[in-house]
Amino acid sequence: MDTQSKHLPADERRAVTVEAVVKLAGSQNPSEITTAAIARQMNLTQGALFRHFPTKAAIWQAVMEWVAERLLARLDRAARSIESPVAAMEAMFMSHVEFVIEHPGVPRMMFGELQGAESTPAKRLAQTLIRAYGERLNRLIEKGKASGELNAALDSEAAATLFIGTIQGLVMQSLLAGDVERMRRDAPRVFAIYRRGIGSAP
């Protein structure tokens, strides 16, 4: 099963750690993930983790960096070279959903991180990610209004909030059903309603 050799260089070990956390978050409450559980998942002793990360919070920070990088890169790749703003938004939507199906722990971590009262580095990364997401959406929405594809009187800020909420709603349904794949089926149906809500003329 685990093809990894025993000794890994520090940077690879850190990468493996991040992946272990992302995987664990897919099946349990992220805030209940212990360093012991992370180590077990990687076939490592618990103490060894602290040779690569000074604290547990540093692990979370690395995880959020991983998420922000990969998700934004994917969204950009999905929207790139699509002329129509609405079509680009749909591509972003679907690729975000695919990302969540691959890594169901991610939205749980995001939501969990945003809750704490204290402002940890991980929380700030989560905030930055969502803001960057919102900016990309706003650019597309404005473009769509200019091109006539979108309702010119559309409330852009509300439309961006609803876009992200729509995905959050799909996540919630998948948690309810205990079935992540379900998102793939529901996503186009839900997006169709959203598109009708923001479009210029049904």
Place this chain on the structure above:
Amino acid sequence: MDTQSKHLPADERRAVTVEAVVKLAGSQNPSEITTAAIARQMNLTQGALFRHFPTKAAIWQAVMEWVAERLLARLDRAARSIESPVAAMEAMFMSHVEFVIEHPGVPRMMFGELQGAESTPAKRLAQTLIRAYGERLNRLIEKGKASGELNAALDSEAAATLFIGTIQGLVMQSLLAGDVERMRRDAPRVFAIYRRGIGSAP
């Protein structure tokens, strides 16, 4: 500050405990709420809690019962005696948002409960609540389709998912901004887009 007398009858003490948990969940990750923190919030020693609840899980169960009761009662009261299905949905939406503003810990608890792998009583209550919510929505949606207020070709299931997701999106935004009141301002704007998405003719 605390007008409560020292000795409370068991049922009142349980009620106070539930309220303490709901309040705490408004300012920290629900899964990190300890029995010590709950007791502190009520000016009680930690051990005393276990005179009224056999386990911590039993506390969570009582909290979820409280939530389900109060939220559903409010939704029903809001929608009652409103003829138009769409207007009833809007009333439900706004009263749900008001509920969340009063008790910001509630959506966090719900989302957190739905995550665990094991099926606790609290988790089952959360599932039941959302299903009951969905049923109420579906009834209104079907009524709206019949009356012509809603798009006859509307995907009812997707519309219910989106309704709940819309609120979840507002919660997410309020976590980002660190300002719950913001929901009150954004809710009508976001619902307007939703209504356009499900309505019969813009």
Place this chain on the structure above:
DNA sequence: TAAGATAGTAAGTGATTACTTACTATCAGC
């Protein structure tokens, strides 16, 4: 007002947490 029941305190319990320390195995470069 005495007495039994109820609700509280205070100081425990073992298990588990993030993190440390002392030592050992494996690597890369000469």
Place this chain on the structure above:
DNA sequence: GCTGATAGTAAGTAATCACTTACTATCTTA
């Protein structure tokens, strides 16, 4: 193939967790 640096183990640490126990204060009511 030696050697110094790196990455691992195993057994600790104090703090904190949910929960218990022994005792005490406060209610209710006959």
